[in-house]
Amino acid sequence: MVWGSGIAxxxxxFRGTAVRAGPVWARRGPDCRVSPDLxxxxxxxxxxxxxxxxxxxxxxxxxPKTRPSACAAPARGIPGDSDWVPVLQMTGSNEFKLNxxxxxxxxxxxxxxxxxxxxxxxxxxxxxxxYDVPANSMRLKYQHxxxxxxxxxxxxxxxxxxxxDHQLKMHDLNTDQENLVGTHDAPIRCVExxxxxxxxxxxxxxxxxxxxxxxxPCNAGTFSQxxxxxxxxxxxxxxxxxTAGRRVLVWDLRxxxxxxxxxxSSLKYQTRCIRAFPNKQGYVLSSIEGRVAVEYLDPSPxxxxxxxxxxxxxxxxxxxxQIYPVNAIxxxxxxxxxATGGSDGFVNxxxxxxxxRLCQFHRYPTSIASLAFSNDGTTLAIASSYMYEMxxxxxxxxxxxxRQVTDAETKPKVCTFQLSCEGA
Numbered sequence: 330m331v332w333g334s335g336i337a338x339x340x341x342x343f344r345g346t347a348v349r350a351g352p353v354w355a356r357r358g359p360d361c362r363v364s365p366d367l368x369x370x371x372x373x374x375x376x377x378x379x380x381x382x383x384x385x386x387x388x389x390x391x392x393p394k395t396r397p398s399a400c401a402a403p404a405r406g407i408p409g410d411s412d413w414v415p416v417l418q419m420t421g422s423n424e425f426k427l428n429x430x431x432x433x434x435x436x437x438x439x440x441x442x443x444x445x446x447x448x449x450x451x452x453x454x455x456x457x458x459x460y461d462v463p464a465n466s467m468r469l470k471y472q473h474x475x476x477x478x479x480x481x482x483x484x485x486x487x488x489x490x491x492x493x494d495h496q497l498k499m500h501d502l503n504t505d506q507e508n509l510v511g512t513h514d515a516p517i518r519c520v521e522x523x524x525x526x527x528x529x530x531x532x533x534x535x536x537x538x539x540x541x542x543x544x545x546p547c548n549a550g551t552f553s554q555x556x557x558x559x560x561x562x563x564x565x566x567x568x569x570x571x572t573a574g575r576r577v578l579v580w581d582l583r584x585x586x587x588x589x590x591x592x593x594s595s596l597k598y599q600t601r602c603i604r605a606f607p608n609k610q611g612y613v614l615s616s617i618e619g620r621v622a623v624e625y626l627d628p629s630p631x632x633x634x635x636x637x638x639x640x641x642x643x644x645x646x647x648x649x650x651q652i653y654p655v656n657a658i659x660x661x662x663x664x665x666x667x668a669t670g671g672s673d674g675f676v677n678x679x680x681x682x683x684x685x686r687l688c689q690f691h692r693y694p695t696s697i698a699s700l701a702f703s704n705d706g707t708t709l710a711i712a713s714s715y716m717y718e719m720x721x722x723x724x725x726x727x728x729x730x731x732r733q734v735t736d737a738e739t740k741p742k743v744c745t746f747q748l749s750c751e752g753a
Contacts, residue, residue: 424732435714445703451477479520491517532558564605571600604658615655642671659700670697694725
C-alpha cells in the first residue's frame with residue numbers, strides 16, 4: 330500500500346486521527362487541506378500522492394517499476410537498508426534526549442542563529458517551546474490556538490511561528506511577550522528568516538508567500554504562488570519555494586516583481602522538503618518516494634549537467650522493498666554536507682560533491698520529522714515523531730534527540746562507498 334502525505338486532525342484540538350480520503354490515505358504531514366465537509370478535518374492532497382498499489386507490496390524488480398511498493402510507517406526492529414551500507418554506523422553514545430518534549434507531533438526544530446545552547450521547537454500540541462540544550466530544560470513555552478507547523482528565530486531573542494490558526498506570531502523570548510504580526514487566509518506552513526535582506530518569509534496553503542519587516546513588524550508584500558506552498562528555503566537573497574504540483578520557483582528577495590526561475594521537480598512524486606546549500610550554489614529536494622535530488626541554481630547547461638538524484642530511506646525485508654518519505658533535510662553550514670531524515674527512523678549524512686554517504690546513525694524510535702544542525706555544525710537536533718503513516722495506531726513517544734557530531738561524520742572525505750545516482 331502506498332501512503333498519502335496529508336494530515337488528519339479533529340477540529341477541537343487538531344490532534345491527529347487519520348481518515349481515508351478518496352483514493353489515498355490522509356495522515357499528518359506537511360501538506361494538507363482543511364475540509365469543512367468532514368468536520369474541519371485536514372486531508373491530504375490526493376493528486377500529489379502515488380496511486381494506491383496492491384495491499385501486497387510489489388517484490389523487487391516487480392511491475393510496475395515506477396510505482397513504489399510502500400511508503401510504510403516506521404517499522405520496529407527491521408534491519409537497516411541492505412542497499413545502502415554506510416561507511417560508518419554511528420551509535421547513540423554521544424547523544425541525549427530532551428526532557429519535557431511536546432505532547433503531540435513535532436513539526437519543526439531550529440537552533441538559535443549564534444549558539445547551540447537554545448533550540449526552538451514547534452508542535453501539533455499548539456505550542457512553541459524554547460529549550461536550553463546543555464541544561465536539558467525547557468526555558469519557555471507559548472501557545473497558538475491551533476497546531477504550529479513551523480517556527481524560526483529572527484534573532485537570539487525573538488521567535489516567529491505560524492500554523493493551522495493562520496496566525497503569524499512574534500514572541501520576545503526575554504520578556505515572554507508576544508505580538509500578532511499578521512495572518513494568511515489558510516494555514517501557514519513555512520516560516521524562515523533571510524538575514525541578507527532582513528526579512529521574515531512565510532509560505533501558506535493560501536497559495537501565497539508573504540514578506541514581513543521584523544523591525545516594525547508589518548507585512549512588506551504578498552506574492553502569489555501557482556499552488557499551495559509546501560516548503561521553502563532561503564539562499565542568500567534568493568528564495569526557493571516548493572509547491573503542490575511538484576513546482577519549484579526561485580525568487581529574488583530584493584526584487585519580488587517577477588519569478589527568476591520556474592522549474593518542475595526532477596522527482597516523480599510530491600515534494601516534501603527543500604533546503605538551500607550554505608554556499609548558495611543550489612538546493613536539495615526530497616520527496617515522499619524515498620528519493621533526494623541535488624539541484625543547482627545557475628541555469629547554464631554546463632552547471633545543470635551536475636544535477637543528479639538518488640534513492641534513499643528504503644528498507645528490504647524478505648526481498649520486498651519498503652519505500653519511505655524523506656521528511657527532513659538540514660545542511661552543515663561549514664562543510665556543505667547535509668543530513669536527511671525519513672519515516673524509516675534513520676538519519677543519514679551525505680557528501681553531495683563526491684556523491685557519497687558519510688554515515689548513518691542508529692535507528693530512532695519512529696519517523697524523523699525534522700532536523701537542524703547548529704550554526705557551528707557541532708550539534709544536530711533530531712525530532713523523532715510519528716507522522717501517522719499507519720493511521721492512529723499505538724506508536725513510540727515523540728522525542729527530540731541532541732547529538733554531538735564530529736568531522737568524521739560530517740566532513741567530505743575519500744571513502745569506498747558511492748551513491749548510485751540517476752540523471753535528474
